Amino acid sequence: MKSHLLRLLIVLLMPASALAAPLQAVLVGDYRPLKATEAEAVTEGFEAAWLASLGEALGGDIDIVLADAQAQAELRIGEISSGAVYYSSEIAALAAAEAGPAEWTDLAGAPVCIAAGNPHAATVVSRFDGIARAYPSAAQTLIGLKLGECQAVVGDQLLLQQIATLPEWRRYNRLLPVLEESALALRIEADDALLQQRIEQILSSEQGQEMLVEATQYWIDEVAFQAYVLADTLDCH
Known part of the structure; x- marks a missing residue:
């Protein structure tokens, strides 16, 4: 008991x-x-x-x-x-500071690095005629840009805005104009x-x-x- x-x-x-x-x-x-x-x-x-x-x-x-x-x-x-x-974020694109594309329309016919499954890929392909190359992680999309495998990294503005401020990315810190309607x-x-x-x-x-x-x-x-x-x-x- x-x-x-x-x-x-x-x-x-x-x-x-x-x-x-x-x-x-x-x-x-x-x-x-x-x-x-x-x-x-x-x-x-x-x-x-x-x-x-x-x-x-x-x-x-x-x-x-x-x-x-x-x-x-x-x-x-x-x-x-x-x-x-x-979690929410607008679309963003990060490119080389000097020779990279400056406008979204510059991505026409160009390869872009993007994380697998990212819904922003549809915007790049359908709206700007870009060629999406999927990578298994966000970090690898960034390395794809450095390796010259793409003209820009397309991803979440939440991430890419901060990447662009880092010293190690000063040669790849050009952000294309914000597309607020694509979130x-x-x-x-x-x-x-x-x-x-x-x-x-x-x-x-x-x-x-x-x-x-x-x-x-x-x-x-x-x-x-x-x-x-x-x-x-x-x-x-």
Whole structure:
């Protein structure tokens, strides 16, 4: 009897997050923004870092699961048409400072480096007649530009604006004019309406905005670092 009461007391004193099973989130679509390396596991990237912060704010854990487990996942994140926005960016293009293209129309018939799955590729191809070359990470698109494999890197303004300010990119820091009407938005949606409401409240709060900015900035810096490492490796050969 005493042991039963002791176990009950332990359970009652445990935090609610310890009793709840982790929420499951499935990634929808092929695009992973701010992917730093080709070998980066989805459980170790930007999405996982931000979901960990969101889970902490919700009082539990959030695990990323494979697409074939979508039926069991409580959350969907990525390229979905409804839900709360956790990542958005206009399109941008980065080119060589001196000899690179100066206008979007200069990309007609020219190869451009772009991360695999990035929806901005459709804009480059359909609107400006560019030739999209897909790379497995954002860092590798930048190296493609340095190697002369493309005339410009096309990607998220959120990332490329910061890359252009770095000293190591001073020879490749020309940003083409902003196209504000061409934007992407990645969202998170819960099956449960109450859970969705809680997520939206967190995202709209000061705390939620801060944790999103922190996770985003960390992975922008990680992309920049990995591009630096790759460039340094090239310079050594």
